Amino acid sequence: MTAALALGDDALVLSHRLGEWAGHAPVLEEEVALANIALDLLGQARVLLSLAGDEDELAYLREERAFRNVQLVEQPNGDFAQTIARQLYFSTYQELLYERLARGTGPFAPLAAKAVKEVAYHRDHAEHWTLRLGDGTDESHERMRRGLDALWRFTGELFEPVEGCEVEWHTLHDAWLTRITSVLERATLAVPEGPRRGGWAAGAGRQGIHTEPFGRMLAEMQHLHRSHPGATW
Amino acid sequence: MTTMAADAGAYEAVFDAALAADERIEPRDWMPDEYRASLVRQMAQHAHSEIIGMQPEANWITRAPSLRRKAILMAKVQDEAGHGLYLYSAAETLGTSRDELLDKLHSGRQKYSSIFNYPTLTWADVGAIGWLVDGAAITNQVPLCRCSYGPYARAMVRICKEESFHQRQGYELLLALSRGTEAQHAMAQDAVDRWWWPSLMMFGPPDDASAHSARSMAWKIKRHSNDELRQRFVDICVPQAESLGLTLPDPELRWSEERGHYDFGPIDWDEFREVLRGNGPCNAQRITQRRRAHEEGAWVREAAAAYAAKHGEAQA
Ligand SMILES: [Fe+2]
Numbered sequence: 001m002t003a004a005l006a007l008g009d010d011a012l013v014l015s016h017r018l019g020e021w022a023g024h025a026p027v028l029e030e031e032v033a034l035a036n037i038a039l040d041l042l043g044q045a046r047v048l049l050s051l052a053g054d055e056d057e058l059a060y061l062r063e064e065r066a067f068r069n070v071q072l073v074e075q076p077n078g079d080f081a082q083t084i085a086r087q088l089y090f091s092t093y094q095e096l097l098y099e100r101l102a103r104g105t106g107p108f109a110p111l112a113a114k115a116v117k118e119v120a121y122h123r124d125h126a127e128h129w130t131l132r133l134g135d136g137t138d139e140s141h142e143r144m145r146r147g148l149d150a151l152w153r154f155t156g157e158l159f160e161p162v163e164g165c166e167v168e169w170h171t172l173h174d175a176w177l178t179r180i181t182s183v184l185e186r187a188t189l190a191v192p193e194g195p196r197r198g199g200w201a202a203g204a205g206r207q208g209i210h211t212e213p214f215g216r217m218l219a220e221m222q223h224l225h226r227s228h229p230g231a232t233w
Numbered sequence: 234m235t236t237m238a239a240d241a242g243a244y245e246a247v248f249d250a251a252l253a254a255d256e257r258i259e260p261r262d263w264m265p266d267e268y269r270a271s272l273v274r275q276m277a278q279h280a281h282s283e284i285i286g287m288q289p290e291a292n293w294i295t296r297a298p299s300l301r302r303k304a305i306l307m308a309k310v311q312d313e314a315g316h317g318l319y320l321y322s323a324a325e326t327l328g329t330s331r332d333e334l335l336d337k338l339h340s341g342r343q344k345y346s347s348i349f350n351y352p353t354l355t356w357a358d359v360g361a362i363g364w365l366v367d368g369a370a371i372t373n374q375v376p377l378c379r380c381s382y383g384p385y386a387r388a389m390v391r392i393c394k395e396e397s398f399h400q401r402q403g404y405e406l407l408l409a410l411s412r413g414t415e416a417q418h419a420m421a422q423d424a425v426d427r428w429w430w431p432s433l434m435m436f437g438p439p440d441d442a443s444a445h446s447a448r449s450m451a452w453k454i455k456r457h458s459n460d461e462l463r464q465r466f467v468d469i470c471v472p473q474a475e476s477l478g479l480t481l482p483d484p485e486l487r488w489s490e491e492r493g494h495y496d497f498g499p500i501d502w503d504e505f506r507e508v509l510r511g512n513g514p515c516n517a518q519r520i521t522q523r524r525r526a527h528e529e530g531a532w533v534r535e536a537a538a539a540y541a542a543k544h545g546e547a548q549a
Pocket residue numbers: 283312313316392396
């Protein structure tokens with residue numbers, strides 16, 4: 001199931017990145033909020049991966065080249081602004097995608113219908129912080145601008161058709177761009193310029209081509225499980 | 234007697250009567266300054282323990298060996314952040330802001346539970362913390378649900394419910410390891426060996442050496458002595474360790490028919506004092522990480538405040 005892996009890996013990997021914030025968040029309320037989002041995504045990942053096989057085998061025993069997540073979600077956290085930029089790009093995409101999947105008759109409709117409510121909260125959280133950081137202080141504006149710019153090149157890949165998801169990817173993309181543009185305008189930020197496609201380095205996650213930091217992330221995530229072959233936990 | 238002194242005397246009589254009748258003291262009630270100061274000190278230390286306590290467990294989130302365990306651990310660490318939030322809010326009802334308390338934590342003027350100055354070296358430590366550290370915390374905190382100060386007592390009711398989940402999950406994690414492969418069993422035993430004595434120290438110094446105990450008991454902030462609670466904890470843990478198939482690292486541990494309790498060996502109070510003094514394995518690391526998160530987050534909090542000021546938004 002290509003699509004279950006693609007969507008499941010997106011959720012698994014982003015959840016892991018958000019989990020890295022635990023104990024490091026800028027304010028206690030964000031410890032709770034980021035963990036909330038990470039937990040929602042992990043829950044989604046478990047349902048999706050279970051559609052494709054054994055969740056732990058898939059998460060812990062695949063090599064890097066077998067992961068099907070987009071490169072956006074594997075990007076390191078950076079500062080809080082970069083984490084918010086990643087979340088804004090991804091949650092906006094995920095909400096639009098899940099809304100469409102929920103209306104369809106495919107195998108993901110039930111999951112998507114449940115998850116779309118969670119994702120709406122993630123997107124709302126990211127938008128709130130985009131506004132606060134963009135329209136906060138000079139420093140926060142500059143950091144938010146840098147975060148959005150740095151990740152812009154990974155956003156084209158979000159709209160590469162995923163086999164098994166019956167969605168009109170063009171209209172999904174247009175809806176995404178409209179929404180992002182409106183949020184960034186309200187946040188006194190510009191929509192980044194620069195390429196979003198072309199060059200395999202940004203846009204081949206679905207084919208199992210990832211970026212350098214991802215291998216290290218997996219090494220950390222899989223190490224203990226792999227050290228005890230066949231053990232149950 | 235002047236009128237003011239007579240008034241103060243009357244207020245104090247009302248306060249004493251409320252305590253005697255086991256009624257709750259609420260934020261707007263008159264209370265002696267020392268009662269207020271003592272509560273703030275205790276609640277702050279408790280709140281700080283919740284947020285510092287996130288660190289040793291967060292240390293394993295990215296390495297949790299199954300997705301189910303990962304979800305449980307993330308939820309637990311999130312709960313601890315929530316406990317910190319309730320407790321800082323409860324302390325605010327006494328007129329002390331969270332910022333002020335965090336400042337005191339960061340500058341070393343207020344403490345957190347010394348247990349979190351020990352490292353989590355293996356995955357089994359996550360289980361040992363849940364079973365023993367959350368377990369000891371519950372033993373300490375259940376009586377606080379009847380503490381004389383209303384907001385603290387109510388926060389504790391909510392917190393204790395979640396702590397008992399944590400305790401069960403920790404026990405269940407250790408059970409899986411204990412019944413697992415040889416290597417997993419050894420990992421569990423090693424963790425229990427390292428966490429047992431520090432957990433007993435969580436109840437504080439013996440009664441004859443405890444600085445604040447007597448007064449806190451009189452004010453019904455505290456309901457049982459350190460040694461009573463420690464004994465209760467030992468009595469609960471011994472049979473649980475047996476069901477886990479693990480041993481506790483104390484050759485003197487045995488049932489006493491005469492006392493109706495388990496006897497246990499002497500606690501190394503020198504180690505306790507050293508850790509308290511700042512010389513535990515992780516004191517510097519924990520406070521450095523806390524300060525760094527706070528300092529690195531300053532620009533975020535400033536941005537939120539600036540945005541709120543511009544847009545008339547209520548501050549988060
Ligand atoms: Fe807690």
